[in-house]
Amino acid sequence: MRYDVDFLVIGSGIAGLSFSLKVAKSGQVAIVTKKEAMETSTNYAQGGIASVSDKYDSFDLHLNDTLQSGDGLCKEDVVEMVVKGGPARIRELIAWGVSFTRNNTDSNGLDLVLEGGHCKKRIVHAGDFTGRVIEQALLDSARNNENIAFFENHIAVDLITYSTRMKRGVVTAAHEDVCCGAYVLETKTNEVHTFRAKTTVLATGGAGKVYFYTSNPDIATGDGIAMAYRAGTLVANLEFVQFHPTCLYNPEAKNFLISETVRGEGGILIDSQGRAFMEDYSPQKDLACRDIVARAIDTELKKSGDDSVFLDITHKDPDFIKEHFPNIYKRCLSLGIEITKDPIPVVPAAHYMCGGVLVDMDGKTDVERLYAIGETACTGLHGANRLASNSLLEAIVYADRTAKSAIENLKKENALFCQDLPAWDPMGTMDSDEAIVVSHNWDEIRRLMWNYVGIVRSNKRLLRARDRIDMIEKEIHQYYWDFKITPDLVELRNLAVVADLIIQSAILRKESRGLHYNIQYPQKDDRHWQKDTILRRPFVG
Ligand SMILES: Cc1cc2nc3c(=O)[nH]c(=O)nc-3n(C[C@H](O)[C@H](O)[C@H](O)COP(=O)(O)OP(=O)(O)OC[C@H]3O[C@@H](n4cnc5c(N)ncnc54)[C@H](O)[C@@H]3O)c2cc1C
Numbered sequence: 001m002r003y004d005v006d007f008l009v010i011g012s013g014i015a016g017l018s019f020s021l022k023v024a025k026s027g028q029v030a031i032v033t034k035k036e037a038m039e040t041s042t043n044y045a046q047g048g049i050a051s052v053s054d055k056y057d058s059f060d061l062h063l064n065d066t067l068q069s070g071d072g073l074c075k076e077d078v079v080e081m082v083v084k085g086g087p088a089r090i091r092e093l094i095a096w097g098v099s100f101t102r103n104n105t106d107s108n109g110l111d112l113v114l115e116g117g118h119c120k121k122r123i124v125h126a127g128d129f130t131g132r133v134i135e136q137a138l139l140d141s142a143r144n145n146e147n148i149a150f151f152e153n154h155i156a157v158d159l160i161t162y163s164t165r166m167k168r169g170v171v172t173a174a175h176e177d178v179c180c181g182a183y184v185l186e187t188k189t190n191e192v193h194t195f196r197a198k199t200t201v202l203a204t205g206g207a208g209k210v211y212f213y214t215s216n217p218d219i220a221t222g223d224g225i226a227m228a229y230r231a232g233t234l235v236a237n238l239e240f241v242q243f244h245p246t247c248l249y250n251p252e253a254k255n256f257l258i259s260e261t262v263r264g265e266g267g268i269l270i271d272s273q274g275r276a277f278m279e280d281y282s283p284q285k286d287l288a289c290r291d292i293v294a295r296a297i298d299t300e301l302k303k304s305g306d307d308s309v310f311l312d313i314t315h316k317d318p319d320f321i322k323e324h325f326p327n328i329y330k331r332c333l334s335l336g337i338e339i340t341k342d343p344i345p346v347v348p349a350a351h352y353m354c355g356g357v358l359v360d361m362d363g364k365t366d367v368e369r370l371y372a373i374g375e376t377a378c379t380g381l382h383g384a385n386r387l388a389s390n391s392l393l394e395a396i397v398y399a400d401r402t403a404k405s406a407i408e409n410l411k412k413e414n415a416l417f418c419q420d421l422p423a424w425d426p427m428g429t430m431d432s433d434e435a436i437v438v439s440h441n442w443d444e445i446r447r448l449m450w451n452y453v454g455i456v457r458s459n460k461r462l463l464r465a466r467d468r469i470d471m472i473e474k475e476i477h478q479y480y481w482d483f484k485i486t487p488d489l490v491e492l493r494n495l496a497v498v499a500d501l502i503i504q505s506a507i508l509r510k511e512s513r514g515l516h517y518n519i520q521y522p523q524k525d526d527r528h529w530q531k532d533t534i535l536r537r538p539f540v541g
Contacts, residue, residue, distance in 0.1 A: 045132075048392070086393055269311055291385070357376055466505050
């Protein structure tokens with residue numbers, strides 16, 4: 001089947017939905033999303049959105065907190081633009097039906113909370129399920145818009161690109177430079193459709209699934225980054241992966257976070273022998289910042305070989321615990337952990353990808369008509385470490401700017417572009433009889449990344465990881481050409497590309513900064529490394 005649309009939006013999280021709602025007045029929008037539309041990281045975001053809303057706060061203070069966290073790699077003009085864009089976008093979310101928690105003080109009626117790294121209360125939230133409330137409101141609005149069509153259970157396989165230079169008969173050693181849409185696999189029928197689009201937007205979210213432990217849902221396999229890289233765009237800063245220190249360790253609770261407020265309210269990290277270990281790592285002990293705690297737990301686990309450490313809040317009054325952490329209490333109890341009596345088993349987990357597809361201030365990649373927004377993009381806002389609750393903010397501010405740019409671009413449309421798109425070539429005609437190859441490689445990549453390219457890195461481990469991923473990629477490549485594609489194979493292929501890019505970027509950065517820590521280079525080196533790590537697929541002519 002072939003679909004012709006003005007805007008092809010890949011992803012139905014906050015970035016894809018808010019972009020779609022803005023451009024729908026100017027053209028037909030197709031939202032392609034690989035599971036049900038609600039299945040996004042956005043839906044799981046708990047905390048909220050950072051945005052200056054109070055007379056005791058200021059844009060300068062928010063800017064400074066963001067720069068501080070980014071450890072020398074934020075782009076200051078981007079930070080300023082995003083921070084200043086926040087209040088208008090919050091008002092817009094409210095107009096779209098998002099009901100944030102209210103409070104009748106000075107903060108424009110919004111209840112604001114404080115999070116680590118912020119010097120003021122500026123997190124706008126909806127209870128402790130902010131993401132779900134936003135996702136639902138945006139989805140409701142989008143489903144009611146007659147210019148927006150949803151394609152659920154459709155997974156984008158690859159972008160369709162085209163070279164204007166070749167068309168003019170000039171053969172240059174360069175990548176294709178225009179995007180014409182994407183090939184998309186309908187997961188229920190295993191049919192590949194061609195979506196021809198005047199504008200294509202990658203809003204595919206993060207890549208947490210590349211690690212064995214992650215807070216991210218299953219959709220976070222870095223597809224947008226891998227597709228863009230294969231299409232020849234620039235990607236940047238993929239070594240900066242943020243780990244949340246305390247994710248519940250339980251086979252039945254793949255990605256349940258134990259909020260940092262548990263430590264804030266007196267929770268103590270202990271090892272399997274009951275020893276409190278944080279005083280070995282920081283004078284602030286359990287209240288040290290996220291990165292220090294994550295690194296400390298990682299070191300303890302590598303030393304002991306244990307599966308998890310424990311977060312102990314049992315010394316607090318049971319009623320206090322139940323009142324302050326009702327969700328955590330309920331979830332843990334459902335898994336047989338009574339947190340007023342039992343310490344909670346926890347591990348650090350991959351949480352957020354600071355790097356991604358390199359874009360300018362309008363969300364444009366360096367391939368024409370291709371944009372990237374949300375977690376899949378690298379805008380320069382986060383630098384080497386994301387400030388808490390700045391990611392939802394980045395997604396809505398960039399969706400707004402990108403929508404304006406895409407609408408302008410549409411007016412310049414040259415009707416002759418992308419006329420003769422090649423149909424999907426099914427390549428391997430055989431059904432796979434060895435699905436085990438896919439599941440084995442999935443598992444191997446995730447363990448390899450966890451053990452060798454995790455929170456604490458070393459040259460030896462990174463080189464070992466590079467050798468392994470080279471072999472795995474060769475195997476996947478072979479498999480991809482021999483057999484019919486399946487959603488699992490599409491994701492595995494992308495996961496391997498993203499793993500490879502993280503490893504390459506981590507090997508290149510010969511210093512420790514922000515979220516990247518290498519024991520061979522424990523210091524920050526501003527003289528040589530105060531710059532982005534940028535990669536592009538080598539051109540094969
Ligand atoms: C547990 C958790 C808590 C968080 N808490 C906060 C918080 O409090 N504040 C904050 O600012 N940030 C938070 N974050 C981060 C934030 O939620 C994400 O960065 C943000 O939601 C990403 O939005 P997005 O639109 O870019 O992607 P997502 O919301 O992840 O949406 C991605 C979409 O792309 C689709 N997709 C992916 N690949 C394909 C493909 N190949 N074909 C078709 N569709 C595809 C997916 O199905 C999905 O619809 C949290 C994240 C997690 C996991």
